[in-house]
Amino acid sequence: MRIAVLGTGAVGLTLAGGLAGAGHQVRVGTRDVVESAEREDVAGWLVGHPDIPLSPLDEAAAWAQVVVNATNGSASLLALEAAGEPNLAGKVLIDVANPLDFSGGFPPTLLVCDIDSLGEQVQRRFPDARVVKTLNTMNASIMVDPTSVADGEHTVFLSGDDAAAKAVVQGLLEDLGWTDILDLGDITTARGPEMVLPLWVRTFGALGTPEFQLRIAR
């Protein structure tokens, strides 16, 4: 599939590389191609991924069949505006972002919590996109290499209103090696996985490593 990964942070680059490695055509969308390409981490990554171009957000989204929101959760709605509502219409929009507020220092709090979620905000703002929340409960390296932790015996969640869109995302997750994929229900269920972040942060502190993941033992 043609997949636009929006965002040049660790999550965006890691997902882009993983999805390309699974055989998909991938572009990375960014607000400013020149500025991003000059960043040391991005420049090094581009050398290792010559088949994945950087594109402006709107061009990447217009080209893609599937769009991944891997931008900073506090700026995701603005980034998706820049990608362009018509370029998202009818498309599967995978939201992996977390609406974290670091303004009070560490640990972060949530910008939206319990009676709403970023996944719902994205769906409301872009009603013609087919939003699926997933992958937001883990470190980026695990998203594209689930067997790196506990032989892959952990759980990734799906939330979204569009069953066909969730089926597409399930297929992409299976391409990445996922086996325990739990469909929680409609997009309001994104509140659950988003509210896991405070536990994630404390578990990271307790273990001293981000190399862990949630499993729904059953």
Added chain:
Amino acid sequence: MRIAVLGTGAVGLTLAGGLAGAGHQVRVGTRDVVESAEREDVAGWLVGHPDIPLSPLDEAAAWAQVVVNATNGSASLLALEAAGEPNLAGKVLIDVANPLDFSGGFPPTLLVCDIDSLGEQVQRRFPDARVVKTLNTMNASIMVDPTSVADGEHTVFLSGDDAAAKAVVQGLLEDLGWTDILDLGDITTARGPEMVLPLWVRTFGALGTPEFQLRIAR
């Protein structure tokens, strides 16, 4: 040890039975002994547990070495007031309650979230109690029989400011069969496990059973 379990709901009765079964002396604390004893579920349970008396909240707490808050999270502070601050002073106070608000129907929201937690509220209100948050992420039956799910391969969390109190609670959890006990840190880390409840509720909906538990796969 002498353990007072405050609360006659499913969580309280299940924990009381489990702790007694592990060899501890247990009393169940309730606001109104006569009224509770006349409830059908409690009456039946008492027949099966002749060694566990019902006691008024303050008498149970005064007698105990360890107090368990298994009351409804929306009423826990009031129940602990009734147990009496002097009766809690210096004691390990295990808080297993969740501050759920069902006033808007199902699914419930959290009465306190992200910038505070019920565990912290209890510790602030009873500064001489040694509060440990634990066991709040699962169905009651699993609390006292962890091997009933996935051969016990799942995680129970500890949060609290008092290391010695956490060691006591760790011992009690081991008595109940727990092997994966993760100390998250001070009582503010209770925000993490308390904020898991929205995911728990949606997972319950998706699986159609409460017989599951979180594991930190690592």
